[in-house]
Amino acid sequence: MALPFQGNDESLVRGCVAGRANAREALFVRFAPLVRRILVRTLGPADELADVLQEVFVEAFASIRQLRDPSSLRAWISRIAVNRARRSIRSARRRRWLRFFSPDELPERPQSPADLEQSDAVARLYRVLESLPEEERVVLCLHRINETPLEEIARLCDLSLATTRRRLARANERLARCCAADPALRQYVGDTNR
Amino acid sequence: MTALDELFRRAARAQDESEQSDGVIDEAHQKLVSSGAMTASPRRRTVSARTGLVLGVAIAAAAVFGLVSARSRWTSSPRVSDSELRFSDGSTIQQHGALARIESVDRHGATVRLERGMIHAAIEHRSDTRWTMLAGPFRIFVIGTKFSLSWDPSGRQLNLSLTEGAVQLQGPLVGSQRVSSSQSVRVDLETQTVQWSGADAGAVVASSEPGGGEPAVEPPSSAFPVERPRPDPAPRPSLRPGDSIARGSGSRAPLRTQPAPPESEAVETASSLLTRAEQARLDGDAARARALYLSVDRLFPTSREASTAIFLLARLRADVDRDWRGAAEDFSRYLSVAPDGPFAEAAAGRRIEALLRAGDFVGARQRSTEYLQRYAVGAHRSLAERVVSGSTL
Numbered sequence: 375m376a377l378p379f380q381g382n383d384e385s386l387v388r389g390c391v392a393g394r395a396n397a398r399e400a401l402f403v404r405f406a407p408l409v410r411r412i413l414v415r416t417l418g419p420a421d422e423l424a425d426v427l428q429e430v431f432v433e434a435f436a437s438i439r440q441l442r443d444p445s446s447l448r449a450w451i452s453r454i455a456v457n458r459a460r461r462s463i464r465s466a467r468r469r470r471w472l473r474f475f476s477p478d479e480l481p482e483r484p485q486s487p488a489d490l491e492q493s494d495a496v497a498r499l500y501r502v503l504e505s506l507p508e509e510e511r512v513v514l515c516l517h518r519i520n521e522t523p524l525e526e527i528a529r530l531c532d533l534s535l536a537t538t539r540r541r542l543a544r545a546n547e548r549l550a551r552c553c554a555a556d557p558a559l560r561q562y563v564g565d566t567n568r
Numbered sequence: 569m570t571a572l573d574e575l576f577r578r579a580a581r582a583q584d585e586s587e588q589s590d591g592v593i594d595e596a597h598q599k600l601v602s603s604g605a606m607t608a609s610p611r612r613r614t615v616s617a618r619t620g621l622v623l624g625v626a627i628a629a630a631a632v633f634g635l636v637s638a639r640s641r642w643t644s645s646p647r648v649s650d651s652e653l654r655f656s657d658g659s660t661i662q663q664h665g666a667l668a669r670i671e672s673v674d675r676h677g678a679t680v681r682l683e684r685g686m687i688h689a690a691i692e693h694r695s696d697t698r699w700t701m702l703a704g705p706f707r708i709f710v711i712g713t714k715f716s717l718s719w720d721p722s723g724r725q726l727n728l729s730l731t732e733g734a735v736q737l738q739g740p741l742v743g744s745q746r747v748s749s750s751q752s753v754r755v756d757l758e759t760q761t762v763q764w765s766g767a768d769a770g771a772v773v774a775s776s777e778p779g780g781g782e783p784a785v786e787p788p789s790s791a792f793p794v795e796r797p798r799p800d801p802a803p804r805p806s807l808r809p810g811d812s813i814a815r816g817s818g819s820r821a822p823l824r825t826q827p828a829p830p831e832s833e834a835v836e837t838a839s840s841l842l843t844r845a846e847q848a849r850l851d852g853d854a855a856r857a858r859a860l861y862l863s864v865d866r867l868f869p870t871s872r873e874a875s876t877a878i879f880l881l882a883r884l885r886a887d888v889d890r891d892w893r894g895a896a897e898d899f900s901r902y903l904s905v906a907p908d909g910p911f912a913e914a915a916a917g918r919r920i921e922a923l924l925r926a927g928d929f930v931g932a933r934q935r936s937t938e939y940l941q942r943y944a945v946g947a948h949r950s951l952a953e954r955v956v957s958g959s960t961l
Contacts, residue, residue, distance in 0.1 A: 398606045406593045414583045414592075424595035431596070432605050494846070496579045518576045519583075553572065557887030561947070562571040 384444040391439045401438075401451075402431055408448070409455045415520040416459040416512050418500050430458050449529060456512065456530045463508045498559050502552040510545035517542055658692040659699070666718075677710075686718035686727075693733070706739030706755070713749075724757035730766070760844070838868035842877055849880070854888045875906040879915055886918060892926035895919075917948025920955060929955075 386404075389397025409430050413423055433454050441450050503511055513531065516522040522530070528538040553559040600606050653661045653670075655678065661668075666685025670678055677691075677699035691699050693712020701708040703719035706726050713733025719726050728737060729752040738744045741755050741762050751766035845860030861884070864877035882898030885891040899919035903912060916939045923932035936952035943949065 395606050402597060402600065402606075406596065410593055411584070414586075415580070423592045424599065427592060427596035428599045428603075428605075431600055432603075435605055495575055496582060499575055499579060518573070519580045521580075549572075558883075562575050 382444075383447045387438060387441055387444040387447060390435060398431075398435055401434065405448070405451050406431075409451065411520065412452060412455040412516075413459050413462075416456070416515045417462055418504075422462065426458055426462050430455050433458070449526075453530050453532075456516070460508055460512055463511065495558060495562070498556055499553075499562075502549060502556065502559065505552060506545060506548055510541055510548065513538060513541045514545035514549065657694065660690050662688045682717060682719045684719055684721050686716060688714075688716050690714045691733075704739075704757075706737065706742075709736040709738070715747075726753075726755045726757075728753050838864055838871040838873035841867070842873045842880075845877065845880070849884065854884060858884055875902060875909055876911070878902040878905065879909075879911040882915065882922075883918070886922055890925075892922045893928075896922035896926060896928070896931070913943050913947065916943065917951065920948060920952055924955065 386397055386400055390401055406427065410423070410427055413426055413430075417423065417426065430451070434451055437454075441447065503515065506514065509531075513527055516527050516530070517524065524538050524542065525535060527533075527542075528535045531538065533541070550563050553563040653663075659677075661680060663685065666687050667683040668685070668687060669681050669683070679700040679702065680687075680689075681702040687701075689699075689701070689710070691710050691712050691714070699710040701710065701717055703717060703726055704721060704724065706719070708715075708717065708728065711733070713735055714731040715733075715735060716729045716731070717727070726739070728735070728747055730747050730749050732749050734746055734748040736744060737747050737753065739755065740757060741760065742753070745753070747753055748766075751764065753765075754763040755761075756763075841860055841864045845857045845864065848854075848860060849857035858881065861877040861881040864871070865874045865881070868874050878898055879902040882895050882902060885898060886895035889895075896919050899915040899922060902909065902915045903919070906912060909915075916935065920932050920935050920939060923929075923935060932955050936955040939948060939952045940956065
């Protein structure tokens with residue numbers, strides 16, 4: 375059992391580069407929740423979340439010696455997570471990435487009616503998100519579900535701020551159109567028929 | 569903040585709340601540890617479906633079968649056709665484009681989880697052999713046999729085909745069933761069907777239709793001295809409406825399915841029926857959802873689920889059928905049986921909308937007045953106000 379790692383980001387990076395188990399463990403403990411959050415925001419609660427999360431850290435351990443500025447560790451690993459998520463979306467478009475109601479996961483007793491209603495709307499929202507182009511979906515999910523500022527999204531996605539804005543605008547327009555076409559989501563974007 | 573923003577926040581909250589319970593971080597950590605990535609120069613262990621099951625370290629573990637535990641060890645194969653795991657007791661597992669992992673190995677056998685694809689297993693029989701294959705929500709308990717197993721996580725379909733021996737299959741739709749030599753079973757969780765074929769399919773044959781010519785279902789008890797599996801989180805009857813069992817006659821009979829009438833769903837609980845109705849609705853099968861809602865209302869008229877079913881039926885009539893008159897009637901019915909129910913405000917508001925679309929402006933105005941008296945800050949307030957003021961009419 376490795377000793378707990380104590381130190382700042384710089385010593386953490388040095389420890390990881392040196393292959394120290396406690397440093398890698400500390401890196402995982404420190405950033406796994408952040409990475410999971412980015413992945414689940416962009417992928418939804420997908421079956422392969424644990425695999426993608428693992429891959430993010432495998433990639434991080436393999437490339438951490440390329441990290442020039444240890445103070446940007448958080449942004450660096452976030453960028454790896456976003457890129458992994460994008461690759462996962464591209465490679466798994468055929469798969470349903472949200473199964474709130476997959477038969478084997480259904481509770482024996484249904485959720486309360488209110489929860490049922492909410493889960494339904496959220497499930498439909500995810501289905502709409504799934505239909506968006508990958509580059510728009512990632513920007514939209516980070517901005518609207520994760521509430522990540524545009525400037526940070528631009529950095530995470532290696533985009534200019536202007537491009538990020540354009541993508542987000544396109545994504546929002548597409549989202550509004552899709553929601554308006556869905557009877558259960560129409561109320562969330564304003565019922566144009568009223 | 570818009571309503572859509574609030575929906576996004578709700579999604580985020582649900583995702584965050586699941587962090588403690590979904591085990592994603594723990595599972596990823598376990599994989600990192602077992603792959604050696606935490607302690608050595610990392611090598612990528614998680615592999616694609618094409619590179620699937622193999623078994624570098626797992627083979628080594630198998631070579632000292634009984635001494636080594638190789639938990640969640642993922643291995644990859646350079647060539648799919650060469651992927652074979654050979655255990656020291658003579659058991660072998662071949663994969664064909666599969667992704668699988670060894671969850672545990674001990675002196676009695678191994679637990680192998682098939683993530684996707686097909687494997688062919690030849691498990692050597694010994695008196696104390698206990699093998700377990702996991703595929704999605706299914707468990708297959710094995711003593712000694714040869715079989716093929718495939719699992720498609722996207723289509724949620726399991727195929728199990730026995731060449732020799734017998735296994736015990738447990739999981740949704742099938743409950744616990746013995747599958748014997750020359751039998752095949754296909755379980756499709758998407759279509760909620762189970763299809764049997766093969767020589768001994770008759771051993772578990774049954775009809776779910778009352779008065780049918782087939783004997784009643786009596787799943788065979790387990791003949792395997794294996795550990796009891798965790799209870800299925802959503803236990804279901806062994807035979808479900810829509811299941812079909814084809815009797816074999818020495819060779820594999822053609823697979824077939826046959827939808828069952830909603831009446832046969834009386835064997836289920838109100839909650840399970842309602843849940844399946846919601847599943848059908850979300851899958852876009854409005855007709856089946858409608859039939860199931862009606863079943864809930866008819867079979868469990870005093871249950872809470874029945875009132876929920878009425879509301880959901882009303883919404884289906886409005887959103888899918890565009891049957892505004894029928895929707896308004898069902899919304900009214902819900903409000904009569906559950907005036908303070910969780911959907912009361914939504915039912916009252918949507919009834920106004922349904923009446924308007926049905927051309928019943930007088931009724932809409934009357935209901936709008938009632939709505940405003942009861943729900944001063946309701947979501948449909950602006951609509952109700954417009955109706956009362958006449959600006960919508």
